[in-house]
Amino acid sequence: xxxxxxxxxxxxxxxxxxxxxxxxxxxxxxxxxxxxxxxxxxxxxxxxxxxxxxxxxxxxxxxxxxxxxxxxxxxxxxxxxxxxxxxxxxxxxxxxxxxxxxxxxxxxxxxxxxxxxxxxxxxxxxxxxxxxxxxxxxxxxxxxxxxxxxxxxxxxxxxxxxxxxxxxxxxxxxxxxxxxxxxxxxxxxxxxxxxxxxxxxxxxxxxxxxxxxxxxxxxxxxxxxxxxxxxxxxxxxxxxxxxxxxxxxxxxxxxxxxxxxxxxxxxxxxxxxxxxxxxxxxxxxxxxxxxxxxxxxxxxxxxxxxxxxxxxxxxxxxxxxxxxxxxxxxxxxxxxxxx
Ligand code: AMP
Ligand code: TRP
Numbered sequence: 001x002x003x004x005x006x007x008x009x010x011x012x013x014x015x016x017x018x019x020x021x022x023x024x025x026x027x028x029x030x031x032x033x034x035x036x037x038x039x040x041x042x043x044x045x046x047x048x049x050x051x052x053x054x055x056x057x058x059x060x061x062x063x064x065x066x067x068x069x070x071x072x073x074x075x076x077x078x079x080x081x082x083x084x085x086x087x088x089x090x091x092x093x094x095x096x097x098x099x100x101x102x103x104x105x106x107x108x109x110x111x112x113x114x115x116x117x118x119x120x121x122x123x124x125x126x127x128x129x130x131x132x133x134x135x136x137x138x139x140x141x142x143x144x145x146x147x148x149x150x151x152x153x154x155x156x157x158x159x160x161x162x163x164x165x166x167x168x169x170x171x172x173x174x175x176x177x178x179x180x181x182x183x184x185x186x187x188x189x190x191x192x193x194x195x196x197x198x199x200x201x202x203x204x205x206x207x208x209x210x211x212x213x214x215x216x217x218x219x220x221x222x223x224x225x226x227x228x229x230x231x232x233x234x235x236x237x238x239x240x241x242x243x244x245x246x247x248x249x250x251x252x253x254x255x256x257x258x259x260x261x262x263x264x265x266x267x268x269x270x271x272x273x274x275x276x277x278x279x280x281x282x283x284x285x286x287x288x289x290x291x292x293x294x295x296x297x298x299x300x301x302x303x304x305x306x307x308x309x310x311x312x313x314x315x316x317x318x319x320x321x322x323x324x325x326x327x328x329x330x331x332x333x334x335x336x337x338x339x
Contacts, residue, residue: 004177004178004180006146006148006180007042007146007148008040008041008042008148008149009041009042009043009044009145009146009147009148009149010032010035010036010041010042010043010044010147010148010149010150010151010185011044011045011046011141011142011145011147011149011150012028012032012044012045012046012150012151012152013045013046013047013048013051013088013138013141014028014029014046014047014048014069014072014073015048015049015051015052015069016047016048016049016052016062016065016066016068016069016087017051017052017055017057017065017205017206018061018065018205018206019065019068019205019215019216019217020068020069020072020205020215020216020217021193021203021204021205021213021214021215021216022193022203022213022214022215022216022256022288022292023153023190023192023193023202023203023204023213024072024153024205024216025072025076025216025292025295026188026190026193026256026259026260027152027153027154027155027190027191027192027193028151028152028153029072029073029076029078030076030259031151031185031187031188032045032073032078032083032151033076033077033078035149035151035185036077036078036079036082036083037082041149042084043082043083043084044083044084044145044147044320044323045073045078045083045084045085046085046086046087046088046141046320047066047069047070047073047086047087047088047313048087048088048138048141049062049066049087049088049089050088050089050094050095050137051088051134051137051138052065053130054128054130054131054134055119055127055128055131066087066313067302067303067306067309067310068217068299068303070085070087070302070309070312070313071298071299071302071303071309072216072295072299073085074298074302074309074312075295075296075298075299075302076295080312080315080316084316084319084320084323085312085313085316086313086314086315086316086317086319086320087313087317088141090313090314090317090320090321091144091317091320091321091324092321093140093144093321093324093325093327093328094137094140094141094144094324095137095140096328097140097143097144097324097327097328097331098133098136098137098140100140100331100332100335101136101137101139101140101143101166101170102133102136104136104166104169104170104173105135105136105139105162105165105166105169106169109162109165109166110132110133110135110136112158113135113158113159113162114158115135115155115158115159116131116132116134116135119131120132135159135162135163136162136166138159138162138163139159139162139163139166139167142160142163142182143163143166143167143179143180143182143327144323144324144327144328145320145323145324145327146179146180146327147180147182148180148182148183149182149183149185150163150182150183150184150185151184151185151186152184152185152186153186153191153192153193154186154191154192155192155202156184157184157186160182160183160184161184163182164181164182166179167179167180167181167182168181174334174335176334178330178331178334188259189255189258189259189263189264189265190255190256190258190259190260193252193255193256193259194248194249194252195207195212195213196211196212196213196214196226196227196229196230196231196249196252197209197211197212197230197231198212198231198249199231199247199248199249199250199251199252200248211226211229213226214226214227214288214292216292216295216296216299217296217299217300218292218296219296220289220293223285223288223289223292224282224285224289227253227281227284227285227288228281228282228285230249230253230281231249232249232250232253232277232281233247233249233250235247235250236274236275236276237250237254237269237272237273237274237275237276237277237280238269238273239269239270239273239274240266240269240273241265241266241269243269243273244265244269251265253280253281253284254268254269254272256284256288257280257283257284257287260284260287260288260291261287
């Protein structure tokens, strides 16, 4: 085995499967922008459209959501000149490497994926085969670029660990130190933004009620109303983190505040400890509107020019393919394919 050193390279993605939420912003996009600005890294961000179809997507909705995710990235500060920004279906290396890695990943590993169990529920016989195989396509997304760092929310940690298992098995089976051991980057106070109505559930694009999430495209009044109606408890805010234990809704709002204000949850309690919700919620609403309104205004402007968005993604795809294709080719070669 030869020891290969890998350039620090960031890869991450978001599925175009409905409107983006504050969870996507704080858990993912906001930190991508920070990594883009860090000269240590090359950064690649992808609208993972092929992951979206693991559950039914109406074609018109898929088109709209793809552009919405690209617009959200750009409006939040992803600069297509500094980062590679594209949509997955345009770079065939993802699907091709995905197949190769399907033959490396073991069924037993897939059976342990908690997101599959949650999404499939009791319905494991009726969900698509793609939903089951999805984590090995995600491994291909990452490994096609030899990405070393993957910034994601807490819910994706297991999938990045699986990516390491797949890479390690490939390297071992073929006796080559070819794929890197990718690190998940899960840092900050808002890596798991919870549902505003039930602090035990993740805030997601697909929850039943719109009141349980803040969408990146919500207007100021809607954001304020959702925060005002967010579930809390009768107690005041504690001065220390210990005082949030057993209070998931209270903890969530404090974490959201900290994520938006770019501070720690401890510092937020330092400021608001002892105050009631009547003071904290309006402050949070004001902060959320201050941070999100400029982004949603820019998103709306970009969505009015879909051709421009499509051209940006097409150009990004060329840059992405230039990195991924040689890695895919080398993978085929290592495996013995005649090309
Ligand atoms: P998805 O919308 O499932 O494609 O997720 C895209 C990215 O957003 C992933 O890095 C997720 O971990 C992150 N994300 C989604 N929902 C949340 C949430 N409620 N809290 C934190 N991060 C999230
Ligand atoms: N599975 C991720 C999610 O549901 C999205 C995703 C697909 C991704 N491919 C990726 C994230 C590669 C990081 C890296 O949120």
